[in-house]
Amino acid sequence: MRRWAHRTHLAGLLMLAAVAACRRAERAAPPHSLAVTDDAGRRVALTAPAQRVVSLLPSFTELLFAIGAGDRLVGRTAWCDYPPEALRVPSVGDGMPPNVEAVAARHPDLVVLYRSGPNITAAEQLERLGIKTVLLDLNRLEDLGPAARRLGVLTGRVASADSLAGAMDSLASQPPAPGSQSLVFIVWDNPAIVIGAGSYLDRLAALSGARNVFHDIGSPSAQVSIETIAARDPDFVAVLSDSAVPPRYARRPEWRAVRAVRARRFLFLPGQLFGRPGPRVAEAVRELRRRLDQAP
């Protein structure tokens, strides 16, 4: 508790510093075309397209490569493993929370961060070092288009970013595909945690023609009882896993009350493609559809 209070105090100081920095920046306003408003409500303005970018989320790394700005990347997280070229970019650690010194050591002119409490603090620290930062949401399918557009503006890749964002937006506005199969995403077994409607995976399932049996839960994930899963009786259990080994709980007696677990109807979804929203969402939809079709 004391540590938290200390932290918020620190964040407050940093915020003051950031406000002061913003005021200075506004006086010499750069050309309008290189400015965006990020998801923390901050105005991010560059004098020239970013040439040295550090991405602190695998989804951003994928987006940057997809809009043709991959060669500007000078730093990534340990989790950024796609596309393969990304692995040649130096890693700045796991990014949770960001190691501000390691990021600054790459001398970036733009750092792209996922908007979260610790990341907002890190962004303020970086701004104090004179490094521009942009905080973006990336939880749902609907976030992909706006994120791509703003990254396009900041890297000067507006045309390709707009066309990618257009594709993402049209996918996001598509109605659920027809289909009669149902599934549950189980992300943890004890207590059972499932994916609800406010999530990327729920939309992915809908676009693939499979119904998430916990679509009525509004939040991205929720704790439920095994009994509820058994009562909803999904056709498949979707598991984020790179290997096709049934999860450990499949052998436990209480889980055998769920028909799909009993019948070993698991869909193994590789984390690299399904574990995060990214420009390959259409590929993920096709892949999930293929797995649903191939299932016995």
Place this chain on the structure above:
Amino acid sequence: MKYVLLAVAAVATLAAAVLLGPADVPLRDVLGSPIVWQLRLPRAVLAFLVGGALGVSGVALQALVRNPLADPFLLGLSGGAGLGAVAAIALDLPGPWALPLAAFVGAVSAMALVYRLGLMGGAELDPRILLLGGVAVGAFAAAITTAIVSLAEATELRNAFLWLWGGFSGASWTTVLVILVYAPLPLAVLAAAARPLDLLALGEEPAQYLGADVRRLKRLVYLAASLLTAAAVAVAGVIGFVGLIVPHLCRLVWGRLHRALFPTAFLVGGTLLAAADTLARTVVAPRELPVGIVTALLGVPVFAFLLRRWTVS
């Protein structure tokens, strides 16, 4: 009369636990439904047994350290269990029993450490040393746990904390059987200590004069109560407040004699936890609440009421 009411409450709670649930099971199918047999019944029975174990353990530990604030988890057990569970996930130990077993080993290790501290320099399980030792060992274990969580890469570790917060999601007849085989021994040890524990309430020296082997009594009670709690942690995580409130509640109704306190604490604890788990499963359906939240929400007002009674009298 009080005993009859208690028995009725226990049976009614278990019946409600079996009849209520997010899945719609018609009344006439209850006896044949796999949902009831595989999920609800073992879960209700396990919640009852764990609640009973925590209640009894709470009575024993409060008597042992002669402190009304003593809780089965106070003596470092929860910290040790947490360390064990997180280590099991970080090391990716295989098998469905890895997590509960590691939590059990962690809890028992923490308990052994506190026990050792309690005997240092001839302290003979001095309550003050035990309480301080428990806090210190718990803090130490929590520090190592946090270090593992912040250094390890597995995002699954966050879920270890969820598990640790307690719940009966993992209940099955196997877990019920484990408790049924394990619990009778420590329960019997405690039941046999009922009379000497009454004497201990008078103070260690008077108890010794009245014929109680205080040294042996304290060691046996400490080990039995801790082992009982460790088993509860292993199958259900850390469920707070049951072991703290139930002894007070029982002393209020049944007096201070342990011959009456142990059985009633078992039944009251079981009833309370089975009821709390039923609420956890049903009130926010289709979602589920961690049962520890329900016990705290029910327990804190009761506790505040008890505190008021004390300060008034």
